[in-house]
Structure formats: C-alpha cells, structure tokens
Amino acid sequence: MEQAQAQIKTPTFFDVYESLFYHHGAQNWWPGETEFEIMVGAILTQNTAWTNVEKAIEKLKLADALSPDRLLSLPEKTVADLIRSSGYFNVKTQRLRNYCNWFLESGGHEALSTWTTGDLRSGLLSVNGIGSETADDILLYAFERSVFVIDTYTRRLFSRLELISSDLDYEQTRSVFESKLEKDTQLFNEYHALIDVHAKHICKPKPVCESCCLIKHCPYEKKE
DNA sequence: ACCCAGGGTCATA
C-alpha cells in the first residue's frame, strides 16, 4: 500500500551539482594566494588531509620558502622539516624539487600559460611525482583550464549514486564527467570543490545519509 | 587501537 520508499529519480550530472551548490554554497577553491602556492598544495595533499597541508604551507611561508627558487636553494633536509606535517615528507620533498625544476626550465607560470592544455598536461605528467589527479588540480586551479578533477571522493559519491561504475580508470571517469557537462572552467572548479566538501562531511566511508541533500537521488542503503 | 586522509611510483608476475 504505502509507497513510503523514497522515490529515486536518476539525476543528471548537473542536477547533482545544483543540489550540492544549493546545500553547501560556493566553496571558492583552491585555497591559496598564488598559483605557485596552489601547485605546492596539490603535491602536498596527495593522500593527505588538507589540515596537515595547511600547517606545512604556513611553515613554508614563514621560512620565505614558497617560491621555486627558494625551494630549490634550501637543503632537502630543511624542506623536509618544513613540510613534515603533510606526511611522506621525504618523498614530497623530492617531488617538490622535481616540480620546481620542470617549472623553471619551462619558463614559469607566464610561459606555461601559453601552452595548449594537452601539452601542459603532458608536461606536468612528465614530472616524477605528478600523477593524473595532481596534474589536473594544477591545470584547473592554477592554470584555469577546463579539466574535471577526479579523486577518491568523486568516485565514492558517484558510484553510490550509481552514476558511474567504480571500475573505470581515471581517464575513463574524467571522460564521463567532461562529456556530461558543459566545458566550463568555473563549473568544474566549483563542482570538484563541492564533491570534496560533501564527501568529507557526509558521503564518508561510513556515510551519514540522514543529512544528505542528495538522498532523493541516491540508491545507496546497503553496503558497498 | 584502528581507520582515514583532496596519490604516486616502483617492483613483480
């Protein structure tokens, strides 16, 4: 008799965006005052909570180390100590150095801004320590290219919504998002930020579905 | 004490 069962309607990718935006508001990402700070943050936040990255960036600022030249001139030990709170500090020290070398050899932000998105992406990926997601973070948030960033949060949320299958690789997932949305840098910017904020607080590994603004779209009720 | 976090590389089969 009673169809108290929530009516699941399959939303478009833009519907999900609108719900998230209405519920969470504008996020104004990426947190960072300069393009270079955004790039450093993208590397430091690899598999790491942002709160731990903030501390590291603050230390880099206090040490006046937040520029490619300064970062390269400091001893690795010193850099590692400054970014200690972001975890994997030895690996990330090396990744920052690799990135700074490429960045300077390529002529810095101004020169890189003239590159096509494809060339820029290839260049970023050629740096040891820059993978797909970090490259796309930098492309979208530091170079304002209309590239949709995929992360673990994106996969988790959209597989629970059953809008993507979880066995797609990074490029396939990105391709789905970019084909379902207008190629709009500002949209991609805000959307990725909203997904992360939503997943961080609500669509967690152990989800808090009661307070979820997407509940009317979400088939999730069982285990993964 | 355990799980998770705004990943990526390298060695191995």
Add this chain to the structure above:
DNA sequence: TATGACCATGGG
C-alpha cells in the same frame, strides 16, 4: 595490466 609494498603525519 594489475596487484602489492611503500611512503608518514595527524585527527577522529
């Protein structure tokens, strides 16, 4: 191509 090991701090 596809797993597994490894990197490491800090908050819940």
